[in-house]
Amino acid sequence: MIKWFNNINYRKFILPALLFVSPFIYCSNNNNTENQKSSLQRQEKQNSEKRQPLSLLSSGENNLSDANTPNNIIIANLEGEPRSLPLYGFNGNISKGPSWSNSNFRDSVVSLHLKVIRYPGGTISNFWDWRKGSLIDSMQGFKNKESNQKISSPNTLKDLQLLVKQSNCDVIFTLNMLTSTVEDQIEMLEKAKSLGIPIKWIELGNEYNNKESEGRKKFINAIEYGRTCVQWIKPIKSKFPNAQIAVVGGNKAYSPESRKWNAMVMQNASLTSNNATLKSISSTALIAHLYPLPINVIDNSGINFQKLYTEFQSEFIKGGFNTVNTNIWITEYNILWSAGKKKGIDNSTTLKNTLKWSQTLATLLMTSECTSLSNKTQLILNHNIANIQSFAAINTKENNKKMPSGIGMELWLRASDNMIDIQKIKFGADNSQIKDYEIFGWKFSNNTSSSLLIVNLTGTPITVDLKKLLNNQKDCTIRFADKNDIVMGGINIQTKNIPIEDKIEFPPYSVATIK
Template identity: 25%
Template structure:
């Protein structure tokens, strides 16, 4: 439970025992102040209802970006696979994000003789080949999303890599043409001075890929909305679309801040996890604000007729030490569910599968809360359990299980549920839910963002079956399987949803 300090009005996490570049929505707390949701009467039982039209979902809608497989954990590590399979990813992205622009597929490491970011050049070389990746694909049944190297390789070499994948029995179904070229780094500008220059090359690559792999869908890089004075970034989409021909999709990356301060600047080296109830409510509101901006200013400006793939998304905030807290996991879950409301979005991949608490869903080692020094760290964090699920992984595990193989999505509404109110009068629901089906059985996810328990009738969600539920204090640093409260059982007429909880229903 959340404990309120009488004098300081701060929320404190429960004590934990230590086990053995992108688009950021910058929202100042002065502009976005939330009050805590009113506590519902405990005897009040809410009745969910379906709202809006049921949407079609690809069976391979949800997955993970496979960046960060550059250290001690490999794709074919049996311990990793044991942790990965329960997440039920339908998609896995290879070789990842930024590293894709410098990747030598033949050797499974970076190209030589080409300028790269310092953090990549400093890594100890190892081999991360398609053969390694194949083990995780086979174990999960996921579909690969390949990110080709348009920056430091050439078309024929990259076609050869796709041929190699096909020869290994890996499907060539989804292909991205590079990563984040709208960012104005020197090498991006040298290769593609303008978005039109990139589009011309994308046209050539798309035609060649389609000729050899006619079943493949090909996506080009689009830029998400960004509130900075960056002419390349801001003008990227218009310039791109004036020249781009063919292709099936556009990729977008979606990162959002906490709304408490400038997310680009580290506030201090480390700080305690002490936040007021109002700040917790504000943090949980930012995914809604960020989504509204992406949908109206980003997706809304793109032409109809191409799919939208969200191939990276997560919380990004250098100023607050909230990476790996349960409120982080809740926010990423909300973002995942909000995407489903846009039928043009056909695939979403959370950034990233493996690493530390900053973005990962699985810890790569025991130093999971020692985030990079340009981010504010939580003071005195616990050790993380290697290959345990992070807060994000613990939350998205339920979402992945609910979405697995489902082809229909139905949004749920909760009349009478309290609203988290913004200072300007806008509101965000304290309960968020979706039901998923495949013509045979159904699953559902319901998230309670309120600081109090809410009860719902289950007949309109899943009338018979079982449920599993994960909840916790919002400021808990999720370091091990014991960090969160987990319950499960058969579905009764009514079900209590604890504060800050995610519940999965299964028929």
């Protein structure tokens, strides 16, 4: 049983022109004296080294001192108007893990409360034989880095049907435009429909804008790809008129043509046409994949949330998604942990961050940014549900334990469960708003209820006045850990339930759900 100690070690924190004392709660997972001592020592270290005033964690102006009331309380308000809640879920490449027919694996995935899964995944879709639920027999002259790797278990549409029935999630079908035909891919969609899987979301290929993509051999530029998309969209729409279809998006810097990828694809896939006939055979969205490099977001203390916040926005802008007037599907995002030595990264130390509480918090921050960067974003899928440990939400090599990314996504998905609208929370006065890399939050709502998700990314406790946001919520659950604690499988995460009050103190590096 977890024991809480309410009167151990008070700490003083100097804020601009203010002095306040904040009590902290310590817990131990058992009654053993040595374990208690270890826990207290770790907390003491956290207090002395990491609990700095928020003003020291920010660059530029002192946001906290200007935003607080005289009692060091940050005021929370709603920002803008509510909008439709995007669908959140995962890229579904499970080529190295068990099939959806594995009930233990499937149960672990369903427990995340995902709303959408991508089938069969990313690059693997370019070489996918849907009848086998595996890779094609012949690469047809193309190279695939996964072609020499044995698929652990076939992943057929019937296997996918099991997940859809159990979770009631949507499916994004990523079509094979590289080594298959439109006729064959329509057969796949018809088979899926016959199995009771709704055909709502369709992607035309994967990452053909990347310099290293084999798709560049078939689609030599964005014009060729866009024109081919129209040739595919027309017969697909004739069979599935209500399906939404997205094309590969994302400007790239490696050539003059790739720098204009979005505009060229949108023009040639009729995305920007006002002609009614063309609109009927046009795509409805651009696909975005967002991957900040580890070298740009990590410092000596691990993941730096301010750097991550800045780099993630930069990836969105570099891809040209901030200037498009169309729907966006973010079907992959994460820190690019696979970048390796070719990007100047020492994986032996860098990848340890993927096991830590900081990765949980980073996943929540990136999901928040995906949601806020454009009001036209419809789908937000974290990479990836399984496979490589550094990206996985579920570690299939460790008895299907939840990885930090999966823990973060589950917190977001549970907070937004059964909701239809979303609205951002702002902290502080209008002219001195606290930054998202310090504390951020969202309100989720439906016609009868609402919930709040609030994340403190700083090393200091923050008290927030929530009076303007509360509406008959009954439960507040706060989860927290040391920023660099290992949390795979949920270890080292402390949880406390507190009464709903107008003012709530959020511990350092904490995630709160209020329902």
